[in-house]
Amino acid sequence: MSKKEKGLTIIELLITISIFMGTIVVVLGLGSRAISETDYLFLQTQAVFLAEEGIEILKDDAIRSSIKSQMGGESPTFWSIDYEGTIEKKSSLEGCKENLKENSEGFYNLTGNKESPFSRCITVWEDGEALKVKTKTSFFYKGEERDVNLYRIFYE
Amino acid sequence: MNKRKKKKNGFTLIETMVAVVIFTVVMSLALAIFLSVVRNQRFALQRQKLISETSHALYMAKNALASGEETEENIESFIKDMLSMKEEGVILEKVSVNGRTTLLLQTTMKVDEENEVSVKLQTTTLKR
Numbered sequence: 001m002s003k004k005e006k007g008l009t010i011i012e013l014l015i016t017i018s019i020f021m022g023t024i025v026v027v028l029g030l031g032s033r034a035i036s037e038t039d040y041l042f043l044q045t046q047a048v049f050l051a052e053e054g055i056e057i058l059k060d061d062a063i064r065s066s067i068k069s070q071m072g073g074e075s076p077t078f079w080s081i082d083y084e085g086t087i088e089k090k091s092s093l094e095g096c097k098e099n100l101k102e103n104s105e106g107f108y109n110l111t112g113n114k115e116s117p118f119s120r121c122i123t124v125w126e127d128g129e130a131l132k133v134k135t136k137t138s139f140f141y142k143g144e145e146r147d148v149n150l151y152r153i154f155y156e
Numbered sequence: 157m158n159k160r161k162k163k164k165n166g167f168t169l170i171e172t173m174v175a176v177v178i179f180t181v182v183m184s185l186a187l188a189i190f191l192s193v194v195r196n197q198r199f200a201l202q203r204q205k206l207i208s209e210t211s212h213a214l215y216m217a218k219n220a221l222a223s224g225e226e227t228e229e230n231i232e233s234f235i236k237d238m239l240s241m242k243e244e245g246v247i248l249e250k251v252s253v254n255g256r257t258t259l260l261l262q263t264t265m266k267v268d269e270e271n272e273v274s275v276k277l278q279t280t281t282l283k284r
Contacts (some may be wrong), residue, residue: 007166010167010171010174012176013175014175017175017178017179017182018182021182021183021185021186022185024185025189029243037200038199038200038203038204038207039177041204041207041208042203042275045207045211045274045277046277046278049211049214049248049277050278050279051278052218053258053278053279053280056256056279056281056282057256057280057282059282060254060255060256060282062254062281079200083251083253083256083258084253084255085254085256105249105251105260106249106260106262106276107249107251107258107260107278108278128228
């Protein structure tokens with residue numbers, strides 16, 4: 001009988017099955033990433049809302065004047081603020097990190113008792129008569145820091 | 157002669173059994189992974205839908221409050237009208253401080269009999 005008519009050996013068969021199954025497992029494994037992608041989508045959506053919230057709070061004249069009075073010629077200045085009107089001046093952008101906490105009602109603010117995945121830093125600097133504001137909301141995803149940035153100029 | 161005959165036999169019983177056992181184990185693993193992927197996809201789709209609906213409702217509510225189109229008292233029904241999930245799956249917390257209104261919207265949707273997905277979003281707007 002010629003060599004070609006022998007058929008497959010057990011080793012060849014096992015290798016074939018392994019390659020076939022390995023391919024299936026890799027393809028299916030890629031599909032399982034979907035759930036973690038929605039985690040990212042959720043964090044990013046909340047970060048956008050928190051960034052907008054930061055800008056919205058600055059629309060309040062009282063908060064804006066309070067910040068302006070503490071700027072003292074420094075440019076730029078860094079701030080943590082929350083919906084309750086708590087204002088904390090920070091020495092640097094880095095110093096603003098990990099500043100949002102969750103309170104007992106579930107709201108994100110500066111005085112809550114539970115850690116949240118979000119930090120928000122508001123950078124304010126004067127440009128002539130205008131006040132320039134940048135809100136940076138950050139969160140960690142798969143060990144990497146991701147940011148959502150919003151800019152706004154407030155004219156007097 | 158004997159040698160030639162053995163080559164014609166194909167697989168032995170042991171070889172066939174080993175192959176069948178390995179094949180069964182690998183197939184079981186592949187099936188388990190496949191079912192888990194299908195389940196995850198269902199979760200992901202529902203969560204994506206929930207994030208999309210919740211963020212749209214919150215965004216519209218924020219704008220309606222800021223423009224004075226809706227009052228704080230009516231904002232809960234305004235939000236619920238925009239959401240497709242049952243009323244018990246929607247929790248709205250609101251707080252007003254110095255003319256600012258903060259909304260915290262939590263929505264929950266069932267994926268199957270035992271599991272559900274949930275999303276919580278917060279934003280603040282100035283009242284008119």
